[in-house]
């Protein structure tokens with residue numbers, strides 16, 4: 146069983162910020178002002194741990210897939226006991242905007258003789274501006290190979306019960322730190338996308354709302370809100386409400402405490418450490434709101450179990 150696990154990627158060094166940002170902008174180099182601003186955000190958080198977390202996720206997923214016999218249908222089981230009929234699992238990592246790139250990962254898979262694999266992104270919601278772009282990069286990589294690789298795509302998993310339970314567990318930990326949980330506001334965030342994508346029928350906001358609704362239901366939250374964060378530095382309109390705008394409103398409405406949970410990103414990275422822990426925190430402080438953040442899933446085993454389940458289900462569907 147083979148897996149291509151993908152994530153956004155982050156620069157390893159300050160010198161890599163310019164080519165990384167250029168790749169995000171589809172080859173258009175950002176202005177010096179934009180570059181300076183992004184470099185300052187990385188400097189303010191010290192370092193984004195996204196690449197390390199992605200690699201650990203992949204290692205743990207591979208270990209888990211190899212450790213436990215998946216529930217294969219009878220016809221695929223070995224008469225000598227429950228054993229993976231497709232050989233040991235291998236998980237390859239490709240990042241959308243940095244290294245190892247998706248192209249490198251797909252080429253390595255081909256070189257290793259992989260002709261069929263599950264493809265999934267470490268982000269639970271489908272968007273034309275996220276998963277569809279990962280798919281484009283895989284398609285482009287396939288064009289340069291002499292034989293195709295068949296990819297079995299997991300496009301989204303916004304309502305996976307294990308994912309909802311994992312998010313709820315971490316939100317509950319934050320709730321324990323509240324002075325008055327019944328009077329607090331609970332805010333779920335995901336990365337904003339341009340409104341133009343939503344107008345083209347992007348299911349993203351519906352999926353984000355579904356995740357929020359299921360977590361809120363599981364914890365019987367008295368009230369919750371969905372907000373978007375980290376809108377791009379472009380003139381077009383981006384999906385809102387923006388987290389900062391919502392926090393200001395909550396402060397004005399007299400809320401004393403709020404918990405934010407970033408459900409659009411499983412891992413910690415720049416936009417969690419800067420946009421939530423520094424920027425949103427400053428906004429909340431300015432309106433007298435005590436803001437807590439639920440910790441991320443990162444490479445914790447409950448999240449890796451979710452990835453394992455998705456991989457096995459995709460593989461079995463195609464067997």
Ligand code: FEC
Nearest residue numbers: 153155156169170193195268274275336377378414415416
């Ligand atoms: O280095 C780090 O730790 C940050 C990694 C990072 C993650 C991430 C996730 C998502 N993005 C999504 C959509 C967009 C769209 C644009 C865009 C721009 C940026 C910029 C940086 C950046 N994103 Fe990102 N995003 C991360 C980092 N993102 C840096 C450029 C500076 C800026 O605008 O802030 C606009 C592109 C354009 O200009 O055309 C759209 C979505 C996700 C969640 C799904 C995923 O993880 O793939 C959606 C992590």
